[in-house]
Ligand SMILES: Nc1ncnc2c1ncn2[C@@H]1O[C@H](COP(=O)(O)OP(=O)(O)OP(=O)(O)O)[C@@H](O)[C@H]1O
Ligand SMILES: Nc1ncnc2c1ncn2[C@@H]1O[C@H](COP(=O)(O)OP(=O)(O)OP(=O)(O)O)[C@@H](O)[C@H]1O
């Protein structure tokens with residue numbers, strides 16, 4: 193039975209997509225059948241694994257609004273065991289269309305339930321907001337990973353995000369766990385980065401993953417080739433970090 | 449008569465808030481009376497100039513939804529000539545409330561018209577989306593600055609943003625100009641950064657500001673002290689870049 197993990201943080205540019213793509217790729221390399229769901233109209237997760245969003249005729253939008261079966265839109269990637277539920281720019285309109293539906297918070301859950309038992313893991317890349325699309329992702333998820341860039345504004349937004357998660361747990365999805373808080377783009381030479389790490393570890397204790405993702409230019413380069421970090425730089429620090437993260441998650445879930 | 453400039457890009461973390469705060473501060477230092485409008489529920493522009501969003505009882509939300517007069521919520525900052533129209537977390541709910549109003553795209557324009565002639569410049573910090581709040585900002589603005597981080601995903605999203613600007617120009621605000629495209633977080637040692645600069649300059653020609661904002665840790669540190677870059681590191685590269693940007697904009701508008 194697949195585990196659905198949402199990658200969410202309303203702060204922009206903290207490494208949600210980079211984490212979604214490369215964690216999914218790492219789980220796939222470790223022989224777990226993994227589906228990457230692109231729930232951001234920017235479709236960065238789609239292009240980041242080498243698929244041009246302009247060639248996506250039907251994606252997540254059609255699964256949510258037109259009840260299309262996800263199996264009819266899911267695509268293979270060049271990584272074995274890694275599949276993609278793509279998105280294109282149509283997703284921008286989904287929030288206005290969901291607003292007046294009765295079960296508007298559960299539309300993504302309904303769509304993903306059709307394929308949940310076909311995968312070991314389903315990773316959802318969220319857009320930088322706390323709107324209906326993200327609420328849908330959190331309602332569909334079993335747990336959420338919160339990437340936090342080691343900078344001031346990213347730290348500041350944590351309170352609001354945890355509040356939203358509590359609201360979802362109370363009213364929409366009582367089973368939603370916090371899989372963990374992931375520190376990203378860490379550069380040990382910067383005082384600010386070390387302050388943020390200190391603060392996050394003090395506040396969130398053992399919710400914080402031991403794995404820390406260093407700032408690493410190969411991670412920023414990989415999507416320009418449409419490749420995951422494993423395909424772009426298999427033995428570099430970026431790949432090692434995300435493989436470590438995958439193993440840590442497997443351990444936390446009693447799978448290794 | 450104040451000029452309203454929106455700082456917009458749906459890609460997260462590209463330097464919208466950093467540009468809004470420090471361009472506004474630079475214009476203020478050059479003796480132009482400037483209002484910074486925080487149109488992002490994350491309220492980073494508010495905290496970035498030293499005001500705690502939790503102490504904001506009324507802000508942009510009340511001006512848009514309750515027709516409160518902006519002069520009753522505008523606050524002074526520790527920079528002479530720099531004022532703030534703050535926001536708090538209530539702004540998250542504004543999009544759902546605007547959806548069913550008849551002139552939903554013009555609510556911010558109506559609010560800012562009440563104070564437009566009291567300032568030389570009004571700078572709007574937008575959230576990372578293309579939803580109704582951003583459409584409101586673009587409808588109210590005379591021009592828009594597009595910050596582009598020198599990385600792959602930021603480059604990829606430019607097409608979608610320009611499409612949205614065209615739609616706003618055609619249907620909502622024919623006077624909306626593109627003030628310019630601003631390259632941010634540039635690190636000359638990285639091949640990727642140089643490729644992005646090359647690509648942006650080829651596509652957008654003289655729409656691209658000559659001023660390039662380098663990656664500079666003081667810019668990332670300043671908000672943790674609630675200070676603009678001018679107050680935090682007046683003679684450093686960050687301040688010099690943003691003062692140069694202010695001067696370039698003044699020149700483009702025939703003001704120096
Ligand atoms: N560890 C890292 N080292 C260096 N660059 C990184 C790292 N992680 C992410 N990046 C780069 O930083 C930028 C922001 O990351 P990313 O796009 O994954 O964030 P995001 O949270 O998904 O953004 P958005 O809020 O727009 O969805 C991207 O250009 C990405 O390539
Ligand atoms: N030139 C720069 N050099 C170094 N760090 C920078 C620079 N500009 C911005 N930053 C830092 O990068 C991060 C992202 O910038 P910022 O928050 O301004 O982007 P944004 O586009 O407003 O993000 P969001 O999409 O969440 O609104 C912040 O932590 C900021 O301090």
Ligand SMILES: [Mg+2]
Pocket residue numbers: 208209210232236318319
């Ligand atoms: Mg993303």
Ligand SMILES: [Mg+2]
Pocket residue numbers: 464465466488492574575
């Ligand atoms: Mg911002």
